[in-house]
Amino acid sequence: QGDVFTFDPGFTSTASCESTITFIDGDKGELLYRGYPIDQLASQSNYIEVCYLLLYGELPDKAQYDEFSYRITRHTMVHEQMHNFFRGFRRDAHPMATMVGVVGAMSAFYHDSTDVTDEWQREVAAIRMIAKMPTIAAMAYKYSIGQPFVYPRNDLDYASNFLNMCFSVPAEPYKIEPALARAMDRIFTLHADHEQNASTSTVRLAGSSGANPFACIAAGIACLWGPAHGGANQAALEMLRTIGTVDKIPEYVARAKDKNDPFRLMGFGHRVYKNFDPRAKVMKESADEVLDLLGIHNNETLKVAKELERIALEDEYFIEKKLYPNVDFYSGIILEAMGFPTAMFTPIFALSRTVGWIAQWKEMIGDKNQKIGRPRQLYVGEAARDYVDIAKR
Numbered sequence: 464q465g466d467v468f469t470f471d472p473g474f475t476s477t478a479s480c481e482s483t484i485t486f487i488d489g490d491k492g493e494l495l496y497r498g499y500p501i502d503q504l505a506s507q508s509n510y511i512e513v514c515y516l517l518l519y520g521e522l523p524d525k526a527q528y529d530e531f532s533y534r535i536t537r538h539t540m541v542h543e544q545m546h547n548f549f550r551g552f553r554r555d556a557h558p559m560a561t562m563v564g565v566v567g568a569m570s571a572f573y574h575d576s577t578d579v580t581d582e583w584q585r586e587v588a589a590i591r592m593i594a595k596m597p598t599i600a601a602m603a604y605k606y607s608i609g610q611p612f613v614y615p616r617n618d619l620d621y622a623s624n625f626l627n628m629c630f631s632v633p634a635e636p637y638k639i640e641p642a643l644a645r646a647m648d649r650i651f652t653l654h655a656d657h658e659q660n661a662s663t664s665t666v667r668l669a670g671s672s673g674a675n676p677f678a679c680i681a682a683g684i685a686c687l688w689g690p691a692h693g694g695a696n697q698a699a700l701e702m703l704r705t706i707g708t709v710d711k712i713p714e715y716v717a718r719a720k721d722k723n724d725p726f727r728l729m730g731f732g733h734r735v736y737k738n739f740d741p742r743a744k745v746m747k748e749s750a751d752e753v754l755d756l757l758g759i760h761n762n763e764t765l766k767v768a769k770e771l772e773r774i775a776l777e778d779e780y781f782i783e784k785k786l787y788p789n790v791d792f793y794s795g796i797i798l799e800a801m802g803f804p805t806a807m808f809t810p811i812f813a814l815s816r817t818v819g820w821i822a823q824w825k826e827m828i829g830d831k832n833q834k835i836g837r838p839r840q841l842y843v844g845e846a847a848r849d850y851v852d853i854a855k856r
């Protein structure tokens with residue numbers, strides 16, 4: 464009675480909000496951050512500049528860029544007491560589990576940036592989140608491999624700082640390869656925002672109640688972890704390793720088409736893109752560049768990935784279902800070549816997406832007309848009925 468609802472399993476047809484941040488045309492395979500095409504930003508900009516663009520709507524001039532970069536750099540350390548949180552986890556905890564816990568704990572630390580009604584506190588929460596996420600991700604990694612935490616350095620750019628916090632050890636200095644840092648930075652940019660995906664919608668819904676911003680980001684991390692979402696980058700590389708060689712591809716493609724087989728091609732398909740994911744194109748080019756830079760030739764996993772893509776794109780099932788490689792298909796090949804274990808792939812997606820989450824949260828919470836989110840349902844359960852005493856059941 465009253466409102467009439469239609470059931471849409473993926474909330475695809477009903478817009479959940481208005482936003483000015485990111486535009487996707489799934490049929491054309493187009494992705495714009497504040498109107499700028501992702502391939503131009505990936506090749507000509509850098510992640511800090513993209514963070515400024517996503518947060519404030521325009522590309523910064525030199526003075527604005529330097530001031531923003533200075534503010535981010537000087538918030539990269541975490542409160543020393545937060546180190547204790549890591550020690551409560553088992554060493555073999557997945558870094559995503561650690562990140563959910565530690566970022567959630569930030570809501571108990573930074574009290575001067577949790578009053579969501581105060582514009583300045585909202586701004587500080589955004590700066591802190593973007594600045595500290597690489598430090599937290601690197602600490603989760605170091606903890607999982609039993610190595611000491613490495614502090615951020617103010618003399619390094621964002622991507623170089625992250626690589627240094629992950630790979631340097633007290634015993635010897637870590638040599639930062641600028642081209643590798645640029646490739647890392649490009650990966651951050653490609654994952655920065657993506658309209659109302661599941662984890663961003665989670666952050667918006669959690670934030671719509673006025674909840675602590677750090678707790679809302681922790682909710683986004685939890686959602687991203689799923690293999691249907693950000694967890695697909697880890698699952699895709701593990702899938703490519705399982706396939707192993709090019710001659711095994713037809714067997715797995717057949718399984719992916721079999722409705723009775725739970726096997727899915729990880730890193731393939733997308734709820735919105737019914738054409739090539741523009742990020743996957745850039746990622747594929749970057750994979751060739753990084754492997755070449757690292758002197759890794761004849762990488763079997765990349766060979767399997769490219770052949771799998773070729774076969775799938777010629778297969779009538781994938782053509783009919785409009786399934787193409789997505790952002791997660793090639794990213795793991797690059798990250799593995801850089802030296803990251805598969806368990807660090809989704810934490811890197813999470814640190815990249817932090818700016819998108821917090822920019823969308825700021826857009827939502829800063830709107831004076833915003834209301835608490837309250838999705839409805841199509842009730843298909845029992846009609847009203849009277850209680851029956853247990854003796855009569």
Ligand code: SDX
Pocket residue numbers: 473656657659660661690691692693695719720726727728729730731732733734735784786789790791
């Ligand atoms: C991300 O939303 C975002 O923007 C997410 C993201 C972001 O930046 O935030 O882009 C990041 O999450 C990318 C997606 C990563 N996930 C994976 O790569 C996991 C493998 N992909 C599938 O699980 C799937 O494609 C989803 C979950 C991504 C989308 O699933 P949907 O919404 O069911 O896709 P669809 O409705 O377009 O599927 C159409 C058909 C379905 O079959 P029918 O119900 O029509 O019979 O294609 C089938 C699907 O079952 N299908 C696949 C498939 N993906 C979809 N069949 C085999 N292999 C696949 N990978």
